[in-house]
Amino acid sequence: MAETLEGRILKALSGFWYVHTAEGILECRARGNLRFRGLTPLVGDVARVTPLGNGKGSLVDLLPRKNAFVRPAVANLDALVILASAVPPVTDPYLLDRMIAIAELKGCEPILCFHKSDLARADELVRTYRACGYPTVETSAETGEGIPELRQMLAGKLCAFTGNSGVGKSSLLNALSSGLKLETGEISRKLGRGRHTTRHVELFSLGEGTWAADTPGFAAFDAEDVTLELKHRLPELFREFRPYLSECRFPDCAHVRDAGCAVTAAVAAGRIPPTRHNSYVRLHEELRKVADWSLRD
Numbered sequence: 001m002a003e004t005l006e007g008r009i010l011k012a013l014s015g016f017w018y019v020h021t022a023e024g025i026l027e028c029r030a031r032g033n034l035r036f037r038g039l040t041p042l043v044g045d046v047a048r049v050t051p052l053g054n055g056k057g058s059l060v061d062l063l064p065r066k067n068a069f070v071r072p073a074v075a076n077l078d079a080l081v082i083l084a085s086a087v088p089p090v091t092d093p094y095l096l097d098r099m100i101a102i103a104e105l106k107g108c109e110p111i112l113c114f115h116k117s118d119l120a121r122a123d124e125l126v127r128t129y130r131a132c133g134y135p136t137v138e139t140s141a142e143t144g145e146g147i148p149e150l151r152q153m154l155a156g157k158l159c160a161f162t163g164n165s166g167v168g169k170s171s172l173l174n175a176l177s178s179g180l181k182l183e184t185g186e187i188s189r190k191l192g193r194g195r196h197t198t199r200h201v202e203l204f205s206l207g208e209g210t211w212a213a214d215t216p217g218f219a220a221f222d223a224e225d226v227t228l229e230l231k232h233r234l235p236e237l238f239r240e241f242r243p244y245l246s247e248c249r250f251p252d253c254a255h256v257r258d259a260g261c262a263v264t265a266a267v268a269a270g271r272i273p274p275t276r277h278n279s280y281v282r283l284h285e286e287l288r289k290v291a292d293w294s295l296r297d
C-alpha cells in the first residue's frame with residue numbers, strides 16, 4: 001500500500017480538496033469510506049492522503065478537530081481576527097462582543113483589530129479591550145501601522161478575518177503578505193466577490209506555518225453558533241468577568257442587576273467597562289428568549 005501523507009486542506013472546489021503536503025499541494029478526491037463514517041472534510045482540517053502521482057491524491061482520513069465553524073465552513077481556527085473601524089459606519093460594539101463570545105466558546109483566540117487608523121484613531125477602544133485581556137491592535141493598510149505587531153500575533157496560527165464588508169479585510173491581508181493580491185474595494189464589489197459570494201473559503205499563506213481565511217462578514221458566524229453551550233457558559237465568555245463570577249451572593253446570579261452581584265458591582269466601581277456589560281445583558285436577554293429544547297447540545 002502506498003504511504004500516506006498528512007497535510008492541511010487549503011480549499012474545496014467542485015468535489016476536490018486541495019491538501020498542502022510535504023510533496024506540494026495535492027488535488028484530492030475523498031475516499032468513499034469517509035462518507036460512511038459521516039465525515040465531511042472542511043478547509044482547515046488536517047487530512048491523511050495517499051499520493052497518486054501527477055499532483056493528485058486520495059483523501060483517506062481526517063485528524064480530530066480542535067473546533068469547527070459552519071459559515072464559513074472552516075475547522076481548527078486558532079485565532080479570529082475581528083476587524084472594526086472608527087470610520088463611519090462605526091462598528092457596533094455589540095457585534096464585536098458577540099463575535100468575541102463565540103470565539104471564546106470555540107476555544108479560538110479573539111484578536112481585535114481597529115483598522116484604517118490613518119483615517120480615525122480608536123485609542124479609547126484599544127484601551128478598553130486591552131484592559132479586558134484581549135490582544136488588540138490598531139492597523140492601517142495605508143501607513144503600515146500595526147502590521148508587524150499583527151503579523152507577530154498571528155505567527156504559526158490558523159486564523160480567519162471577519163468584519164463588515166468594506167472594513168478592509170482583503171486590504172489588510174494583502175498588507176500582511178506581499179505575495180497576496182486579493183481584490184479590494186470597488187473592484188471586488190463589482191465582481192460580486194465583496195459582498196455576497198465570498199462563499200468558498202480558502203486559506204492563504206502568511207508565511208511559514210501561518211494561514212489565514214478571508215470571510216464575508218459578521219452574519220457569517222450567526223445562527224448555528226447560538227447553542228445551549230453558548231447560553232449556559234455566557235458569563236465566563238466575557239474574559240474580564242471571570243475574577244468576579246465566584247463572588248456573587250447567589251450561585252444562580254444572572255449578573256444583570258441582581259442583588260449581591262459582584263459583576264455589576266465591578267461595573268459600578270469602573271473595573272468592567274459599561275459597554276461590555278451592556279453587550280452581555282443584550283446577549284443574555286436574546287438567549288433567554290430561546291428555549292433550551294430548541295437549541296443544539
Ligand SMILES: Nc1nc2c(ncn2[C@@H]2O[C@H](COP(=O)(O)OP(=O)(O)O)[C@@H](O)[C@H]2O)c(=O)[nH]1
Nearest residue numbers: 116140141142165166167168169170171184185
Ligand atoms: N484609508 C484607508 N483605506 C483602507 C484601508 N484598508 C482598506 N481601505 C479601503 O477600504 C475599502 C474596502 O477595503 P476591502 O479590503 O475591500 O474591504 P473588505 O470588504 O473588508 O475586504 C477599499 O477601498 C480600500 O482601499 C486603510 O487602512 N486605510
Ligand SMILES: [Mg+2]
Nearest residue numbers: 169170188194
Ligand atoms: Mg474583501
Ligand SMILES: [Zn+2]
Nearest residue numbers: 248253255261
Ligand atoms: Zn452576579
